[in-house]
Amino acid sequence: MLRDFSTGCEWLSINTATVRKQLGLPQIIDQCARRGIRLVCPWRDQVEAAGLALISKHLKDAGVGLSGYCRGGFFPASDTAGLQAALADNRRAVDEAKALGAPCLVMVVGSLPGALTGTPKSHDLSLARQQVFDGLAATLAYAQTVDMPLAIEPLHPMQAAERACVNTLEQALDICDALEPVATGKLGVVIDAYHVWWDPKLETQIGRAGAKRLLAYHVCDWLVPTRDLVNDRGMMGDGVIELKKLRATVEASGYRGPVEVEIFSDRWWSAPAADVLDQCIGRYRTVV
């Protein structure tokens, strides 16, 4: 169906964090639609700021669909109340994803409790990983009741303390295989080029994943040098990731979904949103 568009960006999706400092979500949707971008991946805080019902209608009116919904996860906590609160929040995220018609809920699993705000309450990475496993199991059980696929996103190891203790594709796939031994497409992974490009086992693990586990594909670029651990991602083509090769590998494994641009960057957040989106389209057509 998507292949019927003739804008040259039928498979392009914009993760709405890419221009989150310039525009509200309704405006981002409009700017995308105007350019023939038919897919976005919004964040929960952006949806909440505008209102779920309004965004749901706005998407329909604009003819823009979702490539995913960001994000569930952040399971680890230092006490039972915190663990329970995380599970409840993940159920809400699943419901929102469903209401918006997302093809999957992206899971950034979390890691050491408190680390994201600079005050880690625990250094026990193994415990965090166990809590993540348990949290994914519980959330998967709920997500299956509403038929919402969960896509675990392994994050770059430099995020292992604050944002995700799932740091390689192999580790994410091991979790998938443990929780859902027969892959049905309801539990899988996000491959984000930025997070995994360095991995010596990347090709092997993408091959292992296959169509049933590959639920989303994100791109940006790794700058040399990279000046910040979070907000210095590059526009595709400005860094060193072999994006065409990686996309070919992902598609050879059976992936047939969108290519989602997700750039956290102080530089690009300070540019006009229209310029950023035009760059995304241009680079998507030439280097991705």
Next chain:
Amino acid sequence: MLRDFSTGCEWLSINTATVRKQLGLPQIIDQCARRGIRLVCPWRDQVEAAGLALISKHLKDAGVGLSGYCRGGFFPASDTAGLQAALADNRRAVDEAKALGAPCLVMVVGSLPGALTGTPKSHDLSLARQQVFDGLAATLAYAQTVDMPLAIEPLHPMQAAERACVNTLEQALDICDALEPVATGKLGVVIDAYHVWWDPKLETQIGRAGAKRLLAYHVCDWLVPTRDLVNDRGMMGDGVIELKKLRATVEASGYRGPVEVEIFSDRWWSAPAADVLDQCIGRYRTVV
């Protein structure tokens, strides 16, 4: 033999980069000796600045030995001349390590040519990895003629473009097994807590390594947040790495060598060297 000292830091070594901005190598050696630190791991540029013969004598006079020598590696290049120059430079590094009585030469293998200076001439990570493999093979052949063990240091994935395309312990051990199927202690790895603490396969791979492959153990800490990809390492105890647990794992696998403190940090480089060394000793005794 080392166990005969009674300073409480018999197994402590100082990687001399830790105070490289405050002192020259002879002064670092003196400051260590004065505190009962009997081991250092110097860098080639520091040795060159003072003169190899002078440092060799200075170490003997001070009663200070080496836990390793930093560093060989940086094999990838964009042309044959560059590859050959890297091999020649690695032979010199082996010779220097031998002259100084180092137990091993630390190998930081390099990655995309030109990336370290901000102008990558290639984005081909697979090619860099092949060049590293070939460079290690050639250097190992030379090192064996003078009986100098090579210790491959997997670097954190955030260094995959600039400094090392060997980024996990598993990858380093795979190279060791390919180049030296029967482990003799002449080819192995450096485990640096900072580079590997995040790895979900860390325990398994340390167990795989064993005494014949574990040639050096480095420590510092991972700060939350980390503000720079290179020069924001933490003093042991200031971050989130479970150092005692990691050391126990390394020693359970058969490692019986020194614990080397290596801290690249603008913060600690701006403190008086004496204070830094005193902190290293104190933290070594309490949290490592």
